[in-house]
Amino acid sequence: MKPGVAALCMTKEDFRAQNVPGSFFVCDPDSDGEQSFWYRCPCGCGHQGPLTVGDGFKPRGGPSWKWNGSLDKPSLEPSVNHVGHWHGWLRNGEWISC
Numbered sequence: 001m002k003p004g005v006a007a008l009c010m011t012k013e014d015f016r017a018q019n020v021p022g023s024f025f026v027c028d029p030d031s032d033g034e035q036s037f038w039y040r041c042p043c044g045c046g047h048q049g050p051l052t053v054g055d056g057f058k059p060r061g062g063p064s065w066k067w068n069g070s071l072d073k074p075s076l077e078p079s080v081n082h083v084g085h086w087h088g089w090l091r092n093g094e095w096i097s098c
Contacts (some may be wrong), residue, residue: 026074
């Protein structure tokens with residue numbers, strides 16, 4: 001699968017087991033409304049990483065992203081830089097390279 005579609009995994013176990021480039025899983029929010037948005041690097045390298053996101057807001061303190069709250073067509077702001085592998089945006093459910 002080439003970078004492009006952001007594929008939702010319903011559980012963290014599925015996310016870890018499937019190893020699909022561009023796939024993602026979103027944890028439940030904490031008491032501040034912040035969530036971990038786990039993603040698999042869209043470049044196909046197999047690396048995964050968490051992003052701290054807020055549904056409709058950008059959390060304060062440390063690197064974080066504003067998420068549109070959609071599981072079907074997620075968008076993140078600002079861009080995602082998986083250092084040494086891939087840099088681009090997640091917009092309307094599609095990973096777009098810089």
